Amino acid sequence: MSDSYGTIARDGLWDNNGVLVMLLGMCPTMAMTNTATNGLGMGLATAVVMAASSLLVAAFRRWITQEVRIPVYILIVASMVTLVDLAMNAWMHELYKVLGLFIPLIVSNCLPLARLESFAAREPVLPSLADGLFMGIGFTLALTAIGAVREVLGAGTLFADAALLLGPAFKFMELRLLPEHMGILMMILPPGGFLVTGLLVVAKRMVDVRAGKPIQMAGAHSAG
Amino acid sequence: MNRGFAFHGAVLGLFCLGFGAVLAVTNRLTEADIAARATEDRQASLGQVIPDGIHDNDLLADVVRIPAEPGREVTVYRAMEKGTVTGVAYEVSGTGYAGKIRMMLGVGADGRVLGVRVLAHRETPGLGDKIEVKKSDWIQRFAGLALGDPPVEKWQVKKDGGQFDQFTGATITPRGVVAAIRDGLAFFSEHQTQLTEVRQDVR
Numbered sequence: 001m002s003d004s005y006g007t008i009a010r011d012g013l014w015d016n017n018g019v020l021v022m023l024l025g026m027c028p029t030m031a032m033t034n035t036a037t038n039g040l041g042m043g044l045a046t047a048v049v050m051a052a053s054s055l056l057v058a059a060f061r062r063w064i065t066q067e068v069r070i071p072v073y074i075l076i077v078a079s080m081v082t083l084v085d086l087a088m089n090a091w092m093h094e095l096y097k098v099l100g101l102f103i104p105l106i107v108s109n110c111l112p113l114a115r116l117e118s119f120a121a122r123e124p125v126l127p128s129l130a131d132g133l134f135m136g137i138g139f140t141l142a143l144t145a146i147g148a149v150r151e152v153l154g155a156g157t158l159f160a161d162a163a164l165l166l167g168p169a170f171k172f173m174e175l176r177l178l179p180e181h182m183g184i185l186m187m188i189l190p191p192g193g194f195l196v197t198g199l200l201v202v203a204k205r206m207v208d209v210r211a212g213k214p215i216q217m218a219g220a221h222s223a224g
Numbered sequence: 225m226n227r228g229f230a231f232h233g234a235v236l237g238l239f240c241l242g243f244g245a246v247l248a249v250t251n252r253l254t255e256a257d258i259a260a261r262a263t264e265d266r267q268a269s270l271g272q273v274i275p276d277g278i279h280d281n282d283l284l285a286d287v288v289r290i291p292a293e294p295g296r297e298v299t300v301y302r303a304m305e306k307g308t309v310t311g312v313a314y315e316v317s318g319t320g321y322a323g324k325i326r327m328m329l330g331v332g333a334d335g336r337v338l339g340v341r342v343l344a345h346r347e348t349p350g351l352g353d354k355i356e357v358k359k360s361d362w363i364q365r366f367a368g369l370a371l372g373d374p375p376v377e378k379w380q381v382k383k384d385g386g387q388f389d390q391f392t393g394a395t396i397t398p399r400g401v402v403a404a405i406r407d408g409l410a411f412f413s414e415h416q417t418q419l420t421e422v423r424q425d426v427r
Contacts, residue, residue: 034349060239065227068236075236079243086250090257093264155350185350 005130012134018111019142019197020204025111029143030193032102034154037162039147040140041099045088047136049080050112054132056080057120064121073116074107081106094164111139142200149196152177154187270301270313272357273330273339278310279303290415298411300419309420311338312412318404321396322346325355329408333420336370340405345397352397362389362398371409379406 018024025046032042053076057064064072085103088096096103106112115135120128152158156178163171186192263284270283286302303311313330325345330338340363342355354360365388371379380386381399390398412419 063235064239065232065235067229067232071236072239075239075243079247082247083250086254086258089261090254093261097265183350185348188349 004127008127008130009134012131012136012138013141014138014204017138017142017204018115018135019139019146020201022111022114023201024114025109025139026197028102028105028109029146029197030190031105032099033143033147033150033193033196034188035151035157035161036144036148036159037165038098039143039145040159040162041095041165042102042105043136043140043143045084045099045103046106046109046112046139047133049077049084049106050115050132050136050139051129052080052083052132053077053112054115054120054128055125057116058123058125058128061121069117069121073113077112077116078107098161098164111135146193146196146200149200150187150192153196154183154185154189154192156183269328269341269343270330272341273313273328274301274303274311275338278305278332278338280305283313288419290418292411302419304422307422309333309422312419313338314408314411315343316404316408316411318400318402318407320345320347320400321352321394322348325397325400325404327401327404327408329405331409331412334370335409335412335416336368336373337366337405337409339364340366340401342401347397348394351391351394354391354394355397355401362391363401366405371406371413376406379403 012018016022019026019029028042028046033039053073056076057073060072081103084106085100088103089100112132115131119131123131148158151160156176158175158177159173162173163169166173184192187196267284274283281302281304283301283303286304288300288302289297290300292298298314300312300314302309303313311330311332313328315326316329317324317326319325323346325347326343327340328343329340332338341357342363345353345355347353347355354362357363374387377385378387379402381388381390381395381402383390383395384399386402388398388402
């Protein structure tokens with residue numbers, strides 16, 4: 001069994017990464033990666049929602065009939081998003097002020113839905129939880145990477161406002177790499193999101209080709 | 225599975241009921257905290273436009289509602305010291321490049337701006353966001369000004385013949401902000417008596 005958990009982890013983090021391979025969840029990916037901190041926060045919130053909804057779908061999979069599965073999945077994802085939204089507003093208010101507008105966007109993210117349909121609906125609770133978690137962490141890593149590239153090129157900083165997200169202890173992460181007014185504004189505007197995402201997809205494939213791995217086409221996996 | 229549609233409907237209904245209950249409980253648990261955070265936020269934005277030194281009351285407690293256009297009221301927070309109104313604060317909004325810019329405007333009893341802060345906007349990062357006090361001190365230049373000082377026709381950006389700087393690459397944003405503050409001050413002079421009188425029967 002440990003081998004299959006290893007596969008689940010590798011799939012989520014790299015081989016079948018939600019953003020860089022399956023190209024799912026493009027809406028939050030574009031909207032929330034103008035800084036590395038925003039990408040990280042959005043990714044973490046999505047990971048929590050994915051892990052919780054994967055667990056629930058796997059637990060209830062015998063009662064969710066084929067005919068009504070899609071509405072039930074959406075119901076579960078939307079409920080988890082609302083839970084995260086309310087809890088963050090009440091208990092992580094500083095972070096909520098940064099991410100609040102974008103939390104509801106998780107409902108429109110098709111990555112959780114794709115994993116529920118292709119994994120959690122068929123597998124037991126624990127592997128499903130692992131899948132949701134690792135897919136979510138993979139999503140977080142991709143968003144943070146895109147955000148970091150856009151932020152450095154666009155604003156010249158890295159992890160600006162990280163202390164707001166992670167607490168004052170993480171102030172050291174906030175770096176200024178280029179002087180102000182040196183940034184290429186386009187990189188933090190929507191076109192920069194498309195450009196950087198595209199370049200990172202290419203970079204990921206080049207790494208795989210170097211390593212002699214067969215190239216996976218977007219959507220070739222069961223996720224579709 | 226050949227079960228009828230009523231069965232599937234019932235399954236879906238049960239899930240809705242279950243998750244509805246979970247959400248209701250969460251709402252109940254977080255309600256008080258969320259309301260407290262909203263109050264803190266409002267207090268923080270009021271504190272930025274009304275100096276602590278000029279009032280001895282709780283800004284959120286002394287509120288008057290003034291009807292503006294039909295169907296809309298302006299909530300005015302009043303700063304008072306020893307029973308007289310020393311200043312007021314209310315929300316104003318202007319139209320920027322990408323939608324509404326919401327601001328909190330503080331006005332002293334003499335009609336001069338105490339301070340303005342942007343609460344929410346969707347202007348272009350790097351161009352229009354210099355209206356935030358975090359990014360530039362532009363918005364602080366309004367403090368101390370009044371309608372008539374400078375004269376009304378100078379309450380415009382320089383490009384339109386006024387006296388306020390626009391930003392490189394962004395004129396629409398500061399234009400909206402200047403207009404909103406001007407209109408906000410006009411609102412003050414229109415309702416000055418209503419805003420500054422303290423009704424003895426209430427106190």
